[in-house]
Amino acid sequence: MVSTPSFAVLVVIFTIKGDELQVLLIHRSAPPFEGHWAIPGGFLANGENLDEAAVRKLSDETGLSDVYLEQLYTFHDLDERNGVAVAYFALVHHQNAKLAPREAWRPAWYPVRGLPQLAFHNDQVIEYALRRLQAKLDYTNVAYSLLPEYFTLSQLQRVYESIFNRKLDKRNFRKRMLSLGLLTATERHVTDGAHRPARLYAFKERQHIIL
Amino acid sequence: MVSTPSFAVLVVIFTIKGDELQVLLIHRSAPPFEGHWAIPGGFLANGENLDEAAVRKLSDETGLSDVYLEQLYTFHDLDERNGVAVAYFALVHHQNAKLAPREAWRPAWYPVRGLPQLAFHNDQVIEYALRRLQAKLDYTNVAYSLLPEYFTLSQLQRVYESIFNRKLDKRNFRKRMLSLGLLTATERHVTDGAHRPARLYAFKERQHIIL
């Protein structure tokens, strides 16, 4: 009943870029932690609920709205000022993301392995999000969110490899993916700079916002 | 930046009683939802962080402090008054729990299958907690929290059966539990009203508060 602490929403936004898992960070141009990087976040707008705030934040940063978004965890005291932060994580296809060209904040993608100095305890938040993402790959088809609608199995494999940060066996990977029955094979093939025409696949179902 | 909503902590407290999975509920003696039952919860005390509030709440209701407790999910608008509620779930051994004998609130155990009319959307919260608990049984040893230190494999099996709400095969269950290597067999046996002396086991590691 006493001392309602302030609270914020954070959104850890992942993408795959250059066969690497990357996160969207913004630059802090004022104290505290001036010059460090941070996960995008903010406070609730009037009348908004948590999920709406996360959706809005994601849209502010990337212009995207129909992508995978899920609540992650609620952290306390990240900023050491007794605030509460409800963290979400999102998966986006970076081609579609239009980063807001705000001078002060300079949103930019950073590889998850090899982050700059982060503000608050944002490294822990990203670490937590990464573990969750890895767990989800095992039993869901969230990977579609990081790929265009049609993709080759090799592309899909590279997504898995960059999230798990290790090589996978090609034949076993293909067998497993196909046996899950979540993919439809198309008759289309590509040769976009590839050396051999590759068959395109799509996910049967694309579930988006998970709130 | 605007309209910081109020927010609360909820604690879904599970136990096994009479071979049934039960939840601790308190009775609402005033509107809204007068006469309905609700998950124990409350607001943060001064200077307290989220986890501390959950620990305190659990202790208020049961007198217990060194038990399994984990953050579950942060709900919004459960009460339809724009509040935010950070839900936790706890696993307790009901023999040890001393329910506060408060006249107004009348804390009591209720079987998870067969709940009374609940206030707010507390049924959804319990449903969510139950799914999480089931998932955790598959890859952790949280079950120890619902049992005394020493227990028989049959007791352990009954815990699993009441959480999953279905019968399990005795031989397969024993094989699986033993092969996980999380149990130590003792030389002690019991015949506490049983019909044949049963060997007692204990979990090798007991991790408690998970925050």
Next chain:
DNA sequence: CCAAAAGTGTTGGCTGTACACCCATGT
């Protein structure tokens, strides 16, 4: 002596993993 609960093995199917070569294309 009957009811109740503890304890105990084997088999078959499925799943996951390890492992190596050929082919089509672009340069």
Next chain:
DNA sequence: ACATGGGTGTACAGCCAACACTTTTGG
């Protein structure tokens, strides 16, 4: 011609599910 990446099959091991009877004790 060669470098690059797509595509393919088999064999073994471990895991899970199905399945029934014997033993001990309390009443």
